[in-house]
Amino acid sequence: MRRILVVDDDPLICSAIRAWLEESGFTVFVADGGQTGLDALDGSTFDLMIVDIFMPHMHGFESVRVFHQRAPMVPLIAISGYVFAEQRTPAPDFLRMALELGATRCLRKPFTPSTLLNVIDGCLLQSEALKFKIVAR
Amino acid sequence: METAVDGVILIDARGCVLMFNSACEKLFKYQANEVIGQNVKMLMPEPYREEHDGYIENFHRTNERKIIGIGREVFGLRKDGTTFPMDLSVGEAKQDQGSIFVGIIHDLTERERVERALRESNARLKAVVDTAVDGVILIDARGCIVEFNPACEKLFKYRTEEVLHQNVKMLMPPSYRTEHDGYIRNFRETGERKIIGIGREVLGQRKDGSTFPMGLAVGEARQEGESIFVGIIHDLTERKRTEELLVQAQKMEMVGQLSGGIAHDFNNLLTVIVGNAEFLSE
Numbered sequence: 001m002r003r004i005l006v007v008d009d010d011p012l013i014c015s016a017i018r019a020w021l022e023e024s025g026f027t028v029f030v031a032d033g034g035q036t037g038l039d040a041l042d043g044s045t046f047d048l049m050i051v052d053i054f055m056p057h058m059h060g061f062e063s064v065r066v067f068h069q070r071a072p073m074v075p076l077i078a079i080s081g082y083v084f085a086e087q088r089t090p091a092p093d094f095l096r097m098a099l100e101l102g103a104t105r106c107l108r109k110p111f112t113p114s115t116l117l118n119v120i121d122g123c124l125l126q127s128e129a130l131k132f133k134i135v136a137r
Numbered sequence: 138m139e140t141a142v143d144g145v146i147l148i149d150a151r152g153c154v155l156m157f158n159s160a161c162e163k164l165f166k167y168q169a170n171e172v173i174g175q176n177v178k179m180l181m182p183e184p185y186r187e188e189h190d191g192y193i194e195n196f197h198r199t200n201e202r203k204i205i206g207i208g209r210e211v212f213g214l215r216k217d218g219t220t221f222p223m224d225l226s227v228g229e230a231k232q233d234q235g236s237i238f239v240g241i242i243h244d245l246t247e248r249e250r251v252e253r254a255l256r257e258s259n260a261r262l263k264a265v266v267d268t269a270v271d272g273v274i275l276i277d278a279r280g281c282i283v284e285f286n287p288a289c290e291k292l293f294k295y296r297t298e299e300v301l302h303q304n305v306k307m308l309m310p311p312s313y314r315t316e317h318d319g320y321i322r323n324f325r326e327t328g329e330r331k332i333i334g335i336g337r338e339v340l341g342q343r344k345d346g347s348t349f350p351m352g353l354a355v356g357e358a359r360q361e362g363e364s365i366f367v368g369i370i371h372d373l374t375e376r377k378r379t380e381e382l383l384v385q386a387q388k389m390e391m392v393g394q395l396s397g398g399i400a401h402d403f404n405n406l407l408t409v410i411v412g413n414a415e416f417l418s419e
Contacts, residue, residue, distance in 0.1 A: 010402070016409040020416050109408035113416045 002124065003027045003044065007037035007067070008052035012110075017050065020113040021120075041070050048123055049066070052079040052118075053098065061101055064126055068102025073131075075123040078103035079111070145241035150235045152176045152193050164223070166216040166242055177240075182214040205229050205238075210245065221246050230356045272351075272370030278363055279320045280304045292351075292372055294344040305368075310342045324364075330357060338373065 004026045008014050014030040021028045029046070031037035035053065051067050064078050078098040098106045104123050107116065144161035153412050154177050157169040165172070165180055172179065178186045192203050208226040215221065222245040230237050266286045267274050272293075275284035282305050285297045293308055295298075300307065306314040320331050332355055340348045352371040358362055 008405075010405045012409050013405050015415075016412055020412065086216070109404035110411050113412050116412075 001025070001027050002047045003029065003048040003056050004120070005031065005033070005037065005040055005046045007049065007063070009033055010052070013052070017116070022037045024117055026120075027075065034066065037063075037067065038070055041067070046071070046074055047127070048075050048077065048120060050077045050079060051103075053078050061097060064098050064101040064103050072102070073127075075127045076102060076103040077105045077107060077116075077119060077123060079107045080108060144240075144244075146177065146180075146240040146242065148177045148238050148240070150193075150196070150237070152178060152189065155237060161242065164215075164221070165213060171216075180214055182212050183218050197389060202229065213242065222249050272368070272372075274305065274308075274368045274370065276305045276366050276368070277363070278321075278325065280306065280317065283365065289370065292343075292349075292370060293341060299344075306364050308341055310340050310348050313339060341370065349374050 002025070004021055006014055006017050006021075006028060007032075008017075009032055013031065018028040018030055018110065029040055029044070037049075040046075040125050041049075049067060051063055051069070053061060053063060064076065068076050080098075104126065105119050107119060142160045144164050145156070145158045146154060146161055154172050154175055157167070157172045159169075161172075162169055167180075177315060181189060195201050195203060205227050208224055211225050212220045213223045224243040224245055226241045228238060228239040228241070255416035266284070269286060269288055273284065273286040274282060274289055276282055281302050282300050283302075285295075285300050289415075290342060291367055295308075306317050323329050323331060335355045336352055339353050341349060341351045342348050350373040354358035354369045354371075356367045356369075356404060358367060359365075378390050
């Protein structure tokens with residue numbers, strides 16, 4: 001039973017994602033913020049975490065770095081709904097920045113359940129392969 | 138300061154010195170016996186010496202008295218050859234043998250010195266005001282402009298001659314004018330000084346009608362028993378522009394955050410709606 005941690009301050013997103021993932025056989029824990037998410041990490045182990053990039057009280061991208069540092073072996077999917085409305089400011093490259101901070105994959109909202117599940121599968125396979133490599137040495 | 142007693146000198150109709158008082162001795166550095174019996178012109182430098190000969194001669198020919206009774210500023214010649222400024226008044230005393238002339242001599246050396254010091258002081262002050270970056274403007278107790286420095290000319294785009302003796306309210310936008318009239322009137326009636334010493338932010342009005350923000354500090358000075366007011370004007374246009382930019386930047390940041398926030402929530406909603414639609418259809 002794969003355990004997935006979902007961290008997002010929007011309860012609607014959390015319950016929607018939880019519904020989709022549980023339907024596919026995952027065990028899902030939700031946390032509504034940075035602190036509760038970290039507490040959950042301390043309490044249990046997870047096979048994957050899905051973390052919202054822009055949450056209050058976490059300085060923007062810091063959430064990615066913080067979660068990744070707390071559990072470096074757990075693949076992290078960064079999800080973001082934040083779009084800069086001001087046309088004049090160039091949209092930062094979220095993908096690259098999140099990856100640099102430790103995300104395995106990035107998804108921009110809105111995404112569909114199938115997309116999410118595909119990405120999750122990809123991450124888990126990658127993670128397995130990595131463990132294998134480490135063990136094989 | 139030693140107050141010199143005025144010198145008195147008596148001469149006859151030919152210019153021969155008859156009397157030379159001690160004050161004269163001090164002024165001219167001659168002993169009386171060195172001068173008495175000599176022609177008075179020994180006490181004068183050129184061109185006064187030649188002039189005096191002319192007066193004497195004229196008097197004899199025409200009986201005209203050219204400088205009698207009038208005070209004149211001339212120069213006296215000392216024994217050591219140095220000259221000094223003096224005020225000379227000449228009176229006539231008629232005698233049986235003929236006229237004798239009385240000269241009263243007042244030393245102007247001290248006054249010269251004071252005047253020169255004043256000129257220098259004025260020049261220094263003028264240099265300060267002329268080169269000041271801030272505007273300096275002086276008005277009298279009725280509000281008429283009496284001084285308007287080059288910095289003011291630059292700020293208000295008027296030449297000094299265009300504003301001199303006009304009321305200072307021509308440099309203010311209409312809304313400030315009645316206020317200023319009020320201040321002036323209040324001062325003249327009650328002696329109250331409402332904005333003296335306090336700096337204020339106001340608007341100035343240029344020749345072309347445009348306005349600009351300025352800091353104004355007003356001081357008071359007395360001149361010949363009258364009050365004059367000194368205004369120091371500091372242009373605040375740059376500072377205001379920077380402040381405005383700051384406010385704009387802050388606004389934009391807030392708007393950016395706001396719309397970003399809205400987009401965030403909107404995309405969340407979209408995810409749920411679209412996602413659930415797919416989810417439920419399976």
